[in-house]
Amino acid sequence: MILTDIHSNWEALEAVAAAADGAYDEAICLGDVVGYGAAPREAVTWTRNNCRLVVRGNHDKAVCGLDAMEDFNIVAQAAVAWTRTQLSSEEILWLAGLDPGPLSHGEAEFAHGSPIDEDEYLVAAGDAEMVFENYDRPLCFVGHSHLQGGFCLAGGRVLRLPRPHAHQPEVLLPLEPDVCYLVNPGSVGQPRDGDPRAAYAIWDDEERQIRFRRVAYDTQRAARRILDAGLPPMLADRLAVGR
Numbered sequence: 001m002i003l004t005d006i007h008s009n010w011e012a013l014e015a016v017a018a019a020a021d022g023a024y025d026e027a028i029c030l031g032d033v034v035g036y037g038a039a040p041r042e043a044v045t046w047t048r049n050n051c052r053l054v055v056r057g058n059h060d061k062a063v064c065g066l067d068a069m070e071d072f073n074i075v076a077q078a079a080v081a082w083t084r085t086q087l088s089s090e091e092i093l094w095l096a097g098l099d100p101g102p103l104s105h106g107e108a109e110f111a112h113g114s115p116i117d118e119d120e121y122l123v124a125a126g127d128a129e130m131v132f133e134n135y136d137r138p139l140c141f142v143g144h145s146h147l148q149g150g151f152c153l154a155g156g157r158v159l160r161l162p163r164p165h166a167h168q169p170e171v172l173l174p175l176e177p178d179v180c181y182l183v184n185p186g187s188v189g190q191p192r193d194g195d196p197r198a199a200y201a202i203w204d205d206e207e208r209q210i211r212f213r214r215v216a217y218d219t220q221r222a223a224r225r226i227l228d229a230g231l232p233p234m235l236a237d238r239l240a241v242g243r
């Protein structure tokens, strides 16, 4: 199972863990365990106990002081400051010790933003094209954009990968030979593709296929905890719309 951008959303993470139970051998996290949401301790504890590999994200870096937060808006900065007050020094040290991507495991690599730059957003096909020009591994998993799917390079053309439609639980992507992939499992805790369901992916390295999955969770409960914590209300409001 590949998951990313959990962002301290325990309700979403719990739903993903339950839905994926029995469907995977190992979990790999592409970063941003914390930030935005109201459950940083639960997110850190689950990730430490369940993930074989964890790549660091920009919010993980910010919480432990390794990111100057130049790209952070005022809402993100407020969440970082609040998160610091919630974690033990030992948990902050764990975040500080996370490795930058890309990390290698089997056929694939794993990065937060892109395999070239850990803080880069891959949103448009042109962004992916620049990476494919400078990177020749067949498969890299990325997060950071909170957009499920990603891109492939097939016959010299960059194509967008599919994601489940609303109400569809999953989409199957068979990995073709001679095609390069930048695969985004989508965000667990703060999807931004208009689908409020938590996103993740199951990678079967033997069958060479990826299942992009979505699972509904209690967005109202996660939003209520954000408001109760005194975090900026927009962080609560966006969960119900997935933007």
Ligand code: ZN
Residues within 6 Å of the ligand: 005, 007, 032, 057, 059, 144, 145, 146
């Ligand atoms: Zn993120």
